[in-house]
Amino acid sequence: MKIFLVGYMGCGKSTKAKQLAHRLVCPVIDLDAEIVNKSGKTIAEFFEAYGENGFRAYESEMLKTYNYPETCVVATGGGLPCFFDNMDWMNAHGETVYLEMEPSQLVSRLHNRQKRPLIKDLNDEQLLEFIKLKLEERNAFYRRSKIVINAFDLDAERLEEAIRNAEGRAANK
DSSP: OEEEEEOSTTSSHHHHHHHHHHHHTOOEEEHHHHHHHHHSSOHHHHHHHHHHHHHHHHHHHHHHHOOOOSSEEEEOOTTGGGSTTHHHHHHHHSEEEEEEOOHHHHHHHOOOGGGOTTTTTOOHHHHHHHHHHHHHHHHHHHTTSSEEEEOTTOOHHHHHHHHHHHHHHHHTO
């Protein structure tokens, strides 16, 4: 089973992916890290060199061509579900989990903004407004996940339980 974690930047996708993979004794794949490894550029450098459109195209290609193990946990970039047919592809190829958080909770978690091209120049107040706006746009995609779970204070055990419960419901259909 492939598990794709989606959600806004700062919601804990990379951290929860590692924790969940540890519980499931399977590999974790961080797509942003794989993009950095393959391209030789940081995400910020990639944005600067090719723009957001170039990055999104490369990110979508990485998602769809990566040689995933049969069972793994995948941390996606925050914007990945919102471009091309990425959300449909992930739903067709695995379990999708939206790690949902309130905008104010996300602001409190996004301290090192220099690594994040879309928010690097924003103060907390500007960031809160930016996140609210972006979530209005992105929730239509994020909410197409098979599982939506509040990620604030979420532990890996509860996340695993939510995935297993969803699998059980799907098997009984």
